[in-house]
Amino acid sequence: MMELLGALIPSALAQHAPVLLVVVPLILSPVAAVMPNGRIAWVIALIGVAFTVLMLPPLFAGVQADAVMSYALGGWAAPLGIEYRVDALNLPILALVGIIGFLCTLYALPSVADEVDEGKRAIFYATFLVCFAGLLGVAVTGDAFNVFVFVEISSLSTYGLIAMGAGRDRRALTASYNYLVLGTIGATFFVIGVGFLYMATGTLNMADMARVLAENGHDRVTQAGFAFIVVGLGLKAAMFPLHVWLPNAYAFAPNFVTAFLASTATKVAFYALIRFLFSVYHPDVTFVDLSSTWVFAVVGTIAMIVASVQAVFQTDARRVLAYSSVAQVGYMMLGLGIGSADGLAAGLLHLMNHAMMKGALFMALGAFALNYGVSRVKDLAGMGKSMPATSVAFTFGGLSLVGVPLTIGFTSKWYLILAALENGWWWAVAALILSSLLALAYVARLLMPIWFENAPTHGGAVPKVQRVPWLMAVPMGILALANIYFFFHAAPIVNLARGAANAVMGGF
Amino acid sequence: MFDILADRAIYMPIIVLMMMGLYVVVATGNLVKRLVGLSIFQTSVCLLYITVGKVFGGQPPILPPAHHGEDHGEGHAAEAGHAAAAASSHDAPVHDAPAHDAADHAEPAHGEAAHAEPAVADTGHAEEAAHGAASHAQDAVQHVADAAHHADAAPVHVEGAIDGVLYSNPLPHVLILTAIVVGVATLAVGLALVVRIREAYGTIEDTALSAADYSAETGGRE
Numbered sequence: 001m002m003e004l005l006g007a008l009i010p011s012a013l014a015q016h017a018p019v020l021l022v023v024v025p026l027i028l029s030p031v032a033a034v035m036p037n038g039r040i041a042w043v044i045a046l047i048g049v050a051f052t053v054l055m056l057p058p059l060f061a062g063v064q065a066d067a068v069m070s071y072a073l074g075g076w077a078a079p080l081g082i083e084y085r086v087d088a089l090n091l092p093i094l095a096l097v098g099i100i101g102f103l104c105t106l107y108a109l110p111s112v113a114d115e116v117d118e119g120k121r122a123i124f125y126a127t128f129l130v131c132f133a134g135l136l137g138v139a140v141t142g143d144a145f146n147v148f149v150f151v152e153i154s155s156l157s158t159y160g161l162i163a164m165g166a167g168r169d170r171r172a173l174t175a176s177y178n179y180l181v182l183g184t185i186g187a188t189f190f191v192i193g194v195g196f197l198y199m200a201t202g203t204l205n206m207a208d209m210a211r212v213l214a215e216n217g218h219d220r221v222t223q224a225g226f227a228f229i230v231v232g233l234g235l236k237a238a239m240f241p242l243h244v245w246l247p248n249a250y251a252f253a254p255n256f257v258t259a260f261l262a263s264t265a266t267k268v269a270f271y272a273l274i275r276f277l278f279s280v281y282h283p284d285v286t287f288v289d290l291s292s293t294w295v296f297a298v299v300g301t302i303a304m305i306v307a308s309v310q311a312v313f314q315t316d317a318r319r320v321l322a323y324s325s326v327a328q329v330g331y332m333m334l335g336l337g338i339g340s341a342d343g344l345a346a347g348l349l350h351l352m353n354h355a356m357m358k359g360a361l362f363m364a365l366g367a368f369a370l371n372y373g374v375s376r377v378k379d380l381a382g383m384g385k386s387m388p389a390t391s392v393a394f395t396f397g398g399l400s401l402v403g404v405p406l407t408i409g410f411t412s413k414w415y416l417i418l419a420a421l422e423n424g425w426w427w428a429v430a431a432l433i434l435s436s437l438l439a440l441a442y443v444a445r446l447l448m449p450i451w452f453e454n455a456p457t458h459g460g461a462v463p464k465v466q467r468v469p470w471l472m473a474v475p476m477g478i479l480a481l482a483n484i485y486f487f488f489h490a491a492p493i494v495n496l497a498r499g500a501a502n503a504v505m506g507g508f
Numbered sequence: 509m510f511d512i513l514a515d516r517a518i519y520m521p522i523i524v525l526m527m528m529g530l531y532v533v534v535a536t537g538n539l540v541k542r543l544v545g546l547s548i549f550q551t552s553v554c555l556l557y558i559t560v561g562k563v564f565g566g567q568p569p570i571l572p573p574a575h576h577g578e579d580h581g582e583g584h585a586a587e588a589g590h591a592a593a594a595a596s597s598h599d600a601p602v603h604d605a606p607a608h609d610a611a612d613h614a615e616p617a618h619g620e621a622a623h624a625e626p627a628v629a630d631t632g633h634a635e636e637a638a639h640g641a642a643s644h645a646q647d648a649v650q651h652v653a654d655a656a657h658h659a660d661a662a663p664v665h666v667e668g669a670i671d672g673v674l675y676s677n678p679l680p681h682v683l684i685l686t687a688i689v690v691g692v693a694t695l696a697v698g699l700a701l702v703v704r705i706r707e708a709y710g711t712i713e714d715t716a717l718s719a720a721d722y723s724a725e726t727g728g729r730e
Contacts, residue, residue, distance in 0.1 A: 181533060181546060192553055
């Protein structure tokens with residue numbers, strides 16, 4: 001399948017795939033901005049995103065052939081020039097952002113038409129393309145300072161996208177502002193860390209940094225750099241104590257933005273964290289090892305429980321899922337903290353699976369909001385009768401979030417438990433099961449009104465079944481079914497995660 | 509103890525600025541003042557980077573007059589030379605012989621020299637100018653290669669110097685230009701948001717905003 005698609009791409013394009021991935025959406029963005037109406041801008045956005053998806057098969061082929069695809073920007077060779085680098089670790093992330101981005105863009109047309117003013121839609125899609133390009137840029141670049149630039153490109157556009165929710169609820173503005181302040185502090189911490197690494201190594205290329213650090217060993221400067229990078233990227237990835245920006249941002253952004261960000265933005269930041277922790281710094285180094293056990297595993301465990309408890313008590317449906325996202329990042333942190341290749345693979349698997357679950361859930365909530373203006377949990381009452389298909393999609397996503405067998409949520413939690421037991425970490429397994437029970441509680445709070453309560457009737461009128469536009473129904477259906485499909489055909493994604501973990505553990 | 513501090517005196521203002529910025533962000537309830545704090549914080553990081561680029565006794569990173577030309581080809585060769593100088597700075601252990609980097613980059617510079625030819629060819633003194641460009645560029649490449657050779661064969665008397673000339677590291681300056689642009693963009697987006705918040709709420713004080721949101725959520729029954 002992949003080979004067939006790969007053969008369709010001309011080799012001149014395939015050769016430049018790593019850079020085209022980022023450049024094409026970036027160039028199409030101003031084009032979308034000057035379009036006279038939202039519909040044409042949407043077509044431009046779709047072209048940009050679809051092009052990125054088309055660039056994925058050559059990347060898969062290239063990584064399969066050589067393990068690492070290195071692209072020298074402007075022909076300047078690696079340690080001095082900026083290198084774009086695709087290997088087994090960032091390939092799944094690129095595929096995730098590309099494919100989820102494509103599905104979300106399909107979904108966007110009716111949803112955005114409902115929630116964003118006509119005059120702002122062209123700019124909205126332009127901003128989305130910048131955000132999309134920025135996220136791909138973080139994933140594809142091999143240069144530490146370039147990571148900072150792309151993090152800021154994606155973040156700045158994210159602030160704009162979130163603030164677009166102000167048409168419906170003015171709290172989107174304050175949510176966006178708070179995210180801007182915290183996000184900028186995070187990015188600045190990251191750039192301080194990169195500065196320290198540059199002082200210690202004299203290079204900005206991540207592979208070269210790793211080599212120099214391995215040769216020269218570590219001192220106070222590199223340790224301080226490590227701390228700054230972990231805090232900076234942790235803020236972006238919404239790691240537990242640094243997650244305060246996330247619930248409001250997800251709750252008040254337009255639904256399409258929430259669906260896209262929840263399944264890509266924090267994932268990309270988490271990837272960057274793994275890249276620095278395991279590739280630039282090596283997990284065998286004492287302080288990295290200690291911090292992965294005592295910071296990531298422990299804080300991740302606390303996040304799993306505390307954020308889940310907070311999720312149970314939310315009244316806004318999207319805030320429930322937002323707090324759940326913080327808890328799910330806790331699972332990934334635990335996987336990372338286990339420190340073995342199996343643990344990291346389980347964390348990455350959960351990262352991909354979580355993108356599919358939250359994508360389906362937020363898309364379904366967006367469909368409810370489109371037809372009935374649902375935002376609070378109690379508004380969901382009776383949706384099972386008035387929007388049965390969307391309710392089924394929502395249920396699949398919800399069950400997967402709990403980790404019920406026959407869904408991918410079960411697969412990744414299973415691998416996580418196995419990896420934790422390998423280390424003899426019974427407490428982590430106990431916390432994981434407790435957190436899953438809490439997840440059952442908050443998902444049940446969402447599912448109960450959908451299926452078992454009746455919609456409030458106005459003068460005895462029975463609510464009719466309302467259809468969702470097919471552009472929304474198809475991506476939502478694909479993601480919901482993916483939650484089931486990959487349980488039965490887990491091999492492809494498990495292999496991707498394993499390949500990534502093994503590649504990282506092997507160093508650059 | 510005092511010596512250590514005196515050595516690192518430049519870091520003191522940076523740290524003070526950094527803490528001031530962060531403190532303002534946390535302590536103030538005014539949204540505009542918070543952005544001011546954020547900018548101060550970012551600026552302190554710019555200073556930190558600039559400090560890294562300073563090499564004691566180093567010249568501005570421009571090739572000496574003997575190799576100074578005006579054409580494109582040489583420009584690039586010069587860059588390669590600087591890059592070699594850039595590879596080391598006073599507190600950065602030289603990770604590799606600078607020679608290696610210089611040699612790496614001599615090649616693209618050569619390519620540029622060849623490209624320069626058709627570019628100047630349209631002008632009146634076509635042949636001459638083109639030849640001049642090529643030979644200039646070749647000189648520069650030769651110069652870099654010599655420097656590389658020097659560094660390879662025997663350590664030059666000053667570490668990181670090229671033909672006895674010590675350059676400051678230009679790379680942090682370039683990085684900081686990018687960071688400044690990012691900072692300005694952030695400030696612009698932040699101020700735009702504050703304008704919109706002011707329009708929607710009629711205030712830019714944090715406590716008043718929370719109160720407005722709270723009363724909206726409870727339907728005015730506080």
